[in-house]
Amino acid sequence: MESFNVVETLQPAERALFWVGALTTASLTLWLLYKILTGFRIWVIGNGDLLSPKLGKWAVVTGATDGIGKSYAEELARRGFSMMLISRSQEKLDDVAKSLESMYNVETKTIAVDFGHNDIYTKIEKGLSGLEIGVLVNNVGISYPYPEFFLHIANLENFIDNMINVNITSVCQMTRLVLPRMESREKGVILNISSASGMFPVPLLTIYSSTKAFVDFFSRGLQAEYRCKGIIIQVRCVL
Structure with missing residues (x-):
């Protein structure tokens, strides 16, 4: 009776599995290295030549008086852009404008509007008229004052209208006002601020997370439409 050698039988399979594992490890290592180098290029080195007034003299920032919006306004002014600041409080707008003029020696303009209303875009359009x-x-964006069940939100009808107007309508309408001029010049950058809350459903913040999901998908769809026009449209999902 012929003996059965288990070791010899399994050797071909062992070699095959070794190479599958080696190739998988190499692929994952290269992928990880690519991600690290990409992150280093974007977040450490950056691309100052891309984001410069060569795109157009003016940068427009909504919700520019506090937090993320103010930080973007400061960075864009540092890069040499003249700044159009749009927010609700004229007093805060004036303070930020004076600070940018003093620190970076740039021209500033302001428009005070409440993005919770829909009748503001004629005023904004006039303010942007003639600007490159x-x-x-x-x-600009708002969230809940505190997490809450949908039907327990105080003044729910107005809350819904206000959340949609500020978080969704503002993005669409501001893009409508600015994008045609970028398209005609075949250059420009639109950056939409979303949230990690828009990446998955967030109970008790349901309306907010849904509006931020819209911003994400709107941005990605618009980039697919206008990439060929030389326009960059990005979304940032901040925490």
Whole structure:
């Protein structure tokens, strides 16, 4: 009776599995290295030549008086853009404008509007008239005062209208006002600020997370439409 050698039988399979494992490890290592180098290029080195007034003299930032919006306004002014600041409080707008003029020696303009209303865009359109806009940052946004069940939200009807107007309508309408001029010049950057809350459903913040999901998908769809026109449209999902 012929003996059965288990070792010899399994050797071909062992070699095959070794190479499958080696190739998988190499692929994952290369992928990880690519991600690290890409992150280093974007977040450490950056691309100062891309984001410069060569895109257009003016940068527009909504929600520009606090937090993320103010930080973007400061960075864009540092890069040499003249700044159009749009927010609700004229007093805060004046303070930020004076600070940018003093620190970076740039021209500033302001428009005070409440993005919770829909009748503001004629005023904004007039304020933007004649400006060569290279960058638009759609930053303005609101969230819940505290997590809450949908039907327990105080003044729910107005809450819904206000949340949609500020978080969704503002992005669409500001893009409508600015994008045609970028398209005609075949250059420009639109940056829309979303949230990690828009990446998955967030109970008790349901309306907010849904509006931020819209911003994400709107941005990605618009980039697919206008990439060939030389326009960059990005979304940032901040925490």
